[in-house]
Structures are given as C-alpha cells and as structure tokens.
Amino acid sequence: MREFTLAKLLTIIGLSLFLLSSCIPQEQVEYxxxxxxxxxxxxxxxxxxxxxxxxxxxxxxxxxxxxxxxxxxxxxxxxxxxxxxxxxxxxxxxxxxxxxxxxxxxxxxxxxxxxxKDVEGDEYYFYFQDDPALSFSVSSFDVQPIRLSVLTNVDDWTASVSSDAGDWLIVEQTEDSLLISVTDIDEPKGREGVVTAVAGGSLNKILTFSQKGLHEYGAPTRNFSLSMPNVPDSELFFKDVYSKSRITLLFIWGSWCPGCTNFIPLVKQLHEEFKSHGLKIYGVALEEEGKEQDFLDSLNDNGLLDVDETTSDDIWWKNRPVFSPLEERKINYFTKMFYGDKLLTGEVKNFLPAFFFVDAGGFIIRTYTEPYPLNTQERIKSLYNDLRLFLSRQLECCGG
The missing domain is CATH 2.60.40.10 (Immunoglobulins)
Structure with a gap:
C-alpha cells in the first residue's frame, strides 16, 4: 500500500512538471x-x-x-x-x-x-560604324535623314533629344541603327541641339547638331521663279541670275513702300558701280492682288523699264512681282522662304526694303533686313554707305 502511494505521488509530480513546462513560453529566434x-x-x-x-x-x-x-x-x-x-x-x-x-x-x-561603376576594357562596347564625327552641321532645309549603324554588345540602349531641340530633331532607334531626321528651319537665326545615345558610362555617345538660320552666312537659298503679269516667257529663275554672277543682290521691295522707292536711286548707283565687277540684282516686289497696273506704273516711274537705245537691252535689273491679298502682302509663300514660318506667329518680322546678298552658289553672304526707316536723307545715305562698303570689299574693287 505504501509503495502504491509513492508511485501515485511520483506520477502526480511528473504530470505537474509537464503541465508547468508547457505553460512557460519557449524562446524563439527571429531572423x-x-x-x-x-x-x-x-x-x-x-x-x-x-x-x-x-x-x-x-x-x-x-x-x-x-x-x-x-x-x-x-x-x-x-x-x-x-x-x-x-x-x-x-x-x-x-x-x-x-x-x-x-x-x-x-x-x-x-x-x-x-x-x-564604369567598366574599362572590352567587357562592353558601343560605337557607330566607321566612327563618324560626332558633330554635324546641317543645311537649313531639305536635310536627308542621317542613319548611323550601331555596333554594340549592350542589350539595352536608348537615344534622346535635348529639350531645346525636341521640335526639330527626331530620332528613331532600332536594334542596330539610329536614324536622325532634321526639320527645315523656320527663322533667320540658327539653332543647336544634342542627341544622346545612352548605353552606360563611357559608352554613352553625344551627337551635336547645328543648323544655319535663313539669314546666316553660308545658309542656302531656295531657287524660285517669278513672272511678269500677262507677259509670255517672262519666267525668271533666281538660280539663272546668281549662277552667272560673283554676287547677287536679292532686292525685296514694294511699290506701296515709300522707303523702298526712296532707295531705288541708290540701288541704281550700286548697279552702275559694281555691275562690271560681277554684281547682278534680282528685284522682287511684294504687291497687292488686283493692283498689277500700280506695279507696272511704279517700274515705269522709277525708270526700271528703260532699255538701251542701241542694243535694246535692259539698262537696269530684272524685277518680278509677288501678288497677294492685302493681309498677306508681307507674309506669304515667298517671304516664308527667306524668313520662315515664324512670320505667322509674329516672332519674326520682315521689313522693306530688304537686301539679301548671295554668292554664285546661292548661299547667303550678308543680309540687311533690320527695321531701318528710310524717311530721311541721312538714313538713306547711311544704309547706302554700308551696302557700298560691303560690295567693294567683297568684289575687291571701287576703293574697298
């Protein structure tokens, strides 16, 4: 009996210890x-x-x-x-x-x-085939797209245009080439932009583009043709004039513009002095539609239709009109060729008379297009002196 009681006591103690241990939280290791x-x-x-x-x-x-x-x-x-x-x-x-x-x-x-970090050596490479110059000077208009072949072992590369050139530089990227398109410039001043090809670190390539403004030295001009009203076979191409001279003056004027007609006698003096040294003039008159006779009368009044009595050749330069509605007399298809689309927004203004000097290739060498009011003899003489000095230096004659 005594042994049974001892065994029972030991069992109770064991169960108590088990229950007690189960109630104590076990230490857990977080990681x-x-x-x-x-x-x-x-x-x-x-x-x-x-x-x-x-x-x-x-x-x-x-x-x-x-x-x-x-x-x-x-x-x-x-x-x-x-x-x-x-x-x-x-x-x-x-x-x-x-x-x-x-x-x-x-x-x-x-x-x-x-x-x-950047990695040197041959682990990665990124370059344009034939290793072209990374700086491009492009024409003012009619630029052919520039395609550059890309050689690389980089899986992912991107090309982007600087924010100031996003409206005229356009990039198209393929796996193995980069195509850059350039839109025509629309203003007298030039512009610059950057295309960045990003492959990483020293593998990045920066391409710079500069485009000449329509009035800048070396900018090309468009070849246009104009005719006299109701005169057969009177079409005259600009190229047919400048290609046969050392310097051609594109003289833009209007019969309704007093400053223009005031200056015509001075243009005659330039013509007389420099024609034997390689100067030719192409006159373009911006006229109001329906006033063809006013234009012809102005030519006659200013002696621009005079001919040599011996040879029957024109004494002065050829003039051709551009007729437009009154509201488009100074902003039309012709003036846009020389001032750009920003004429429409008013950011760029054209003033008459305007003087564009081009070389035998039709490239701009000097422009006089500032808003100089020719309403006094002093101002007329000052502009004339500037034009004469320019021509005498370019043609290396006449005291230049």
Missing part, C-alpha cells in the same frame, strides 16, 4: 537574411534579383538617392521572397551607390548595397 547583400554592376542596364528570407514580415526602405534603381516587391511576409532589381544605364563615368534597409516587424535590420 532575416538577404542574399546576396551586395551587388556590383557595370554601366549598362541590368535586370536581376536577390532573395529575402525572414521569420516575419519585413519592408524595404531606400537610403539616399536610388532613383536609378527599381526594386519589387519592397515588402514581404515570413518565408523566402524573390526581389526583382532593375538598374538603369550609368549616365556618366562616375560610380554610384544605392542602399536599401530591410527591417522586420520586430526591428531586425539588414542592408542591401548596389554599386554601379
């Missing part, structure tokens, strides 16, 4: 691991991943500038999570570092460090 916790990559676009293994929920917080790095997802729960990482191309040769802190709900912390 979070990142693998790998450091990445070092080259200058090109990279896509990859790391894994986060944790005993509890976690979230990821960037430290500093990580705009060039994308991670997803940036939070997770207990277990193993694959985090996708995308790295943009390095825009320069200086290295950069992105740091992310991974923190669990209990406060455990780990870091993920991503370093990107």
């Amino acid at each position: 979070v691991h990142v693998s790998p916790d450091k990445l070092t990559k080259g200058p090109v676009v990279w896509n990859g991943s790391v894994t986060v293994t944790s005993s509890e929920s976690w979230h990821m917080t960037p430290i500093g500038n990580t705009d060039w790095c994308t991670v997803y997802p940036d939070k997770g729960v207990e277990g193993t999570t694959t985090v996708a990482i995308q790295i943009e191309a390095l825009p320069h040769v200086s290295p950069r570092i992105a740091i992310y802190e991974i923190k669990t709900t209990s406060g455990l912390k780990r870091t993920l460090t991503i370093e990107q």
Whole structure:
C-alpha cells in the first residue's frame, strides 16, 4: 500500500512538471537574411534579383538617392521572397551607390548595397560604324535623314533629344541603327541641339547638331521663279541670275513702300558701280492682288523699264512681282522662304526694303533686313554707305 502511494505521488509530480513546462513560453529566434547583400554592376542596364528570407514580415526602405534603381516587391511576409532589381544605364563615368534597409516587424535590420561603376576594357562596347564625327552641321532645309549603324554588345540602349531641340530633331532607334531626321528651319537665326545615345558610362555617345538660320552666312537659298503679269516667257529663275554672277543682290521691295522707292536711286548707283565687277540684282516686289497696273506704273516711274537705245537691252535689273491679298502682302509663300514660318506667329518680322546678298552658289553672304526707316536723307545715305562698303570689299574693287 505504501509503495502504491509513492508511485501515485511520483506520477502526480511528473504530470505537474509537464503541465508547468508547457505553460512557460519557449524562446524563439527571429531572423532575416538577404542574399546576396551586395551587388556590383557595370554601366549598362541590368535586370536581376536577390532573395529575402525572414521569420516575419519585413519592408524595404531606400537610403539616399536610388532613383536609378527599381526594386519589387519592397515588402514581404515570413518565408523566402524573390526581389526583382532593375538598374538603369550609368549616365556618366562616375560610380554610384544605392542602399536599401530591410527591417522586420520586430526591428531586425539588414542592408542591401548596389554599386554601379564604369567598366574599362572590352567587357562592353558601343560605337557607330566607321566612327563618324560626332558633330554635324546641317543645311537649313531639305536635310536627308542621317542613319548611323550601331555596333554594340549592350542589350539595352536608348537615344534622346535635348529639350531645346525636341521640335526639330527626331530620332528613331532600332536594334542596330539610329536614324536622325532634321526639320527645315523656320527663322533667320540658327539653332543647336544634342542627341544622346545612352548605353552606360563611357559608352554613352553625344551627337551635336547645328543648323544655319535663313539669314546666316553660308545658309542656302531656295531657287524660285517669278513672272511678269500677262507677259509670255517672262519666267525668271533666281538660280539663272546668281549662277552667272560673283554676287547677287536679292532686292525685296514694294511699290506701296515709300522707303523702298526712296532707295531705288541708290540701288541704281550700286548697279552702275559694281555691275562690271560681277554684281547682278534680282528685284522682287511684294504687291497687292488686283493692283498689277500700280506695279507696272511704279517700274515705269522709277525708270526700271528703260532699255538701251542701241542694243535694246535692259539698262537696269530684272524685277518680278509677288501678288497677294492685302493681309498677306508681307507674309506669304515667298517671304516664308527667306524668313520662315515664324512670320505667322509674329516672332519674326520682315521689313522693306530688304537686301539679301548671295554668292554664285546661292548661299547667303550678308543680309540687311533690320527695321531701318528710310524717311530721311541721312538714313538713306547711311544704309547706302554700308551696302557700298560691303560690295567693294567683297568684289575687291571701287576703293574697298
């Protein structure tokens, strides 16, 4: 009986100890691991991943500038999570570092460090076939698209246009080429723009483009033709004039413009003095539609229809009219060729008379298009002296 009581007591004590131990919380070990916790990559676009293994929920917080790095997802729960990482191309040769802190709900912390740096040597390459010059000076209009063949082992590269040239430089990118299109310039002043091909770091290529304004030295002019009203076979091409001279003056005027008619005697003096040295003049009169006779009367009144009594040749230069409605007399298809589309917006204005000097190839060598009111003899003489000095120096004659 005594032995039974002892056994029973031992059993009770054992059960009590078991129950007591089950009520005491067991110590749990929390953890979070990142693998790998450091990445070092080259200058090109990279896509990859790391894994986060944790005993509890976690979230990821960037430290500093990580705009060039994308991670997803940036939070997770207990277990193993694959985090996708995308790295943009390095825009320069200086290295950069992105740091992310991974923190669990209990406060455990780990870091993920991503370093990107330029890579020297032959690991990556990016260049244009035939190694063209990276600076382009293009014509004012009718520019043929420029196609550059690309040789590279970089999987992902991009091309972009500088913000100040987005309206006239257009890029199209394929896997192995870059096509740059250039629109016609629409103003007297020139412009510059940049196309950047980004493959990463020292692999980036910068292409600069400059385009001459319509009034700048060396800018081409368009070949146009004009005719006299109701006169058969009177069509006159601009090229037929400038190609047969050393310098051609395109004289834009109007019979309704007092400053123009006041200056015609001075243009005659220039013609007389410099015609034997290679100067020719093409006169274009901007006239109002329906006033053809006013134009002809102005030619006659100013002696511009005079002919040599011996040879029957014209004494003065050829003049041709451009007839337009009154509201388009100074802004029309003809003036747009020499001033651009910005005439329509008022950003650019044309004033008469205007003087465009071109060489034997039809390229601009000088313009006088400023708003000089020719309402006094002093102003008329001042402009004449400027024109004469320019011609005498260009033609190396007449006291120049």
